[in-house]
Amino acid sequence: MSGPGATAGPEPVPADRPAPRGTAARLADLALAVPVTSRGVGLAVAAVALLAAGWTWGYPELAAVGAVAVLACVAAASVIAARPRLEVERGVTPDRVSVGHTAEVALTIRNTGRWRSVNARTVDTYGGTAHTYGSQASPRGVPARRVAVPLARLRPGKSAAASYRIEAERRGVIDAGPLSIGKRDLLGLAATAGNFGPTARLWIHPRLHLLGRTPDGLARSLEGTADKVEQGSLTFHALREYVIGDELRHVHWRTSARIGKLMVKEHLDTSLPTVAIAVDDRPDSWPEPEAFEAACEAAYSVLTACFRAEYHAALVPASGATVSGAGRDSYGDLLAELAPDAADTLDAYVARLSAAKYGDTLVWITGTEPPTDRLAVLKRAYPTVIAVHLAAGLPTSAALAGGLPTIRAADGEQFAAAWNNGGTRL
8 A cells, every 4th residue: 555644664675785784793703803812812701701700799809800801901902903104115136137146135114103113023025936837836936935024122213224135046036025014912912914015026037058159140131142141231120218328329319309218229230140039838848847947048048149149139939928129138037927828829829930030040949849840831931940949858969850950958058068069050
């Protein structure tokens, strides 16, 4: 029945609206949020029981003990409630290292509070990056570590400095921080922890092996013949940001005025060899994680040799994150992040390499038998193709296979030995 005098019933709750939570549920959530230890819970329960027993049965002694327990709980809560106010500055020097080297993390901690000194347990963390592919797990970077940072009675407005070293044990990218501070009252009734400050990133580049030579590329001469040359004419290649030491005559003033910072023109000698390193980072090519680490070492060693010879280089993995014409750190960063998880197929990878023509020399790195039929197709775009096969237990050799120079090795060090012993002169 409806009308002006009708009494409306309770409005139905829509099905998609959550039902209001009861008081007991809200109290349970609040109890879980309170940083109370098991000892604190026990003392709080005992305090309530003693107060109730003393009040009910008329024992003032029990009530007094219960009141003391309550005061202890209140004091613990007041200690934990006073969260420290800290500013943390963090730096990693250097922020890029190769495997086998060390980096130093420097911390500056300042107490920005006005009244309280900070006296707490301080722990800094770093590492812990891991990557899993297939049925095996390959740790990358440094395993998770915890470093105790002394922080005793840091007065308001004062600063404390601390530092520690990170051993670059494995290739990868790791984050240092944030700084964790734990507080506990004297009786251990309550405890809390908080994170302060930013994190800092450290790139661990692959281990470097010195190579005695770089592959001789082919360049097209003015007469239309392909010659091996060492120098030639310079041509504009790209723009980059100005660094101290660059000649001002190379500054591109129009671009500098548009973006608000100095940009210089980077030139490339078109007659010098251009080396493209193709790392086949598809899962099917790397059944063993350690072999892929050797592949990154081989690619990094070839790239470094190219930079020392002032050759242009390109890093073209199957995953598609290509680096070309950049500084050495950009190549090392990509190799530090690389994992054998590319989704591209072999045919698509070969097609991309053929269409782009990243250089005149191609170094193909794989963990299985090199696909000589596909590499023969790539020779149409790259006059020089060198195949590298890396696998655990593989005998070191440098020989022709299917008409292509092929280097086989078990790790990065043996690869460097095969390369230096004639692998590029086949």
